[in-house]
Amino acid sequence: MRLRETSSTKKEKWKQLHGMQKVCYIWDYYKFPIFICLLFFYIIIYTVYGHFSKKTAVLYTGLINVSVDGQLNAQLSDGFLDFADEDAGKKEVPLYTGLYLTNDQNNPHHEYTYASRIKILASIDGEQLDVVLMNKEAFDAFSQNGYLCNLEKLFQESAPDTLHEIEPYLVTNISILEDNADDLSLDSSLSYQAVTEEYPMGLNVSQKGIFKQAGFEDDVYLGIIKNSPRTDMAIKYIDYLYSENKP
Structure with a gap:
């Protein structure tokens, strides 16, 4: 002891x-x-x-059903900081990648759809998703769910001088305000009915600027999330993407 x-x-x-x-x-x-x-x-x-x-995020961006190489990835994030004259040591542009939304069960990325949907919804609710870059299928999904703002109205209010430059690239889509999808699941004899709204909610960014230079075969669409608190920076991001002479 x-x-x-x-x-x-x-x-x-x-x-x-x-x-x-x-x-x-x-x-x-x-x-x-x-x-x-x-x-x-x-x-x-x-x-x-x-x-x-810790760096401050100046803009949250996401790639939906779109894959990019390392060089384009850097252009979509750090390249914009240079363009906007932001200090890369203190600021950042978080870029969400590996997100996929598809109803095609034969699509090799179909298994990631559920996890991607959860991440997207959480990011939107937390106001941590401002700009989405996506293919047509994802653009339709975001549009129908009413996630995208009216770009024509946004530019009229915030950047009227830029509106005429991007107007040829505006893409109209349909937002479903309400429908009877739940009733259809209970009674298949009913016909589908919906109240919709149509307005310019996308930009085809693959026809000019950075994405055109990258040589994408399919169209890439840009949308701005409705509840984004950084729409001014999103507008500047669009200016950057359409710029022919990157920094």
């Missing part, structure tokens, strides 16, 4: 130790408080570092 050492006993023992023996003695008796102190300092340093190194 080990007896507790008195203060005087510890002092006598300490005098008898030399070199590494003292280090081992300290570790044996104080390793737990030492560990707690080190953990405490680590948390402080990590928190301070995270605070000063």
Whole structure:
């Protein structure tokens, strides 16, 4: 049975130790408080570092049913920071990739649809998705669900001088305000009925600028999410995508 050492006993023992023996003695008796102190300092340093190194997002963008190479990926994120004269050390353009929405079960990306839908909805609800770049199938899905704003109206209010430049590339689509899809699932004898709204909610960005230079075979559409709090930056992003002379 080990007896507790008195203060005087510890002092006598300490005098008898030399070199590494003292280090081992300290570790044996104080390793737990030492560990707690080190953990405490680590948390402080990590928190301070995270605070000063965290970048502010100037725009959240997402690629839906669209894949890009590393060079175009960099152009869609860091390239825009240069164009907008933003400090890349403090600002960033988060670019969501690997998102797919398709009803085609033969599509190799069909298995990612459910997870992609959850991420997209969470990002929209959290106001962390401003601009989407997508193929026609995804454009139709976003349009029908009413996620996209009226681009013509947005530019009339915020950038009227730019409207005439992008007008040839505006694409109209249909938003479903309400329908009887739930009733149809219960009674197949009913005919489908819907209240819809039609307006310019997309831009074909594959016919000019960055995407044209990238040589996409299929059209790529851009939409701005309705609840985006960064529409001014989204408009500047469109200017960048249509620019023929990138920085």
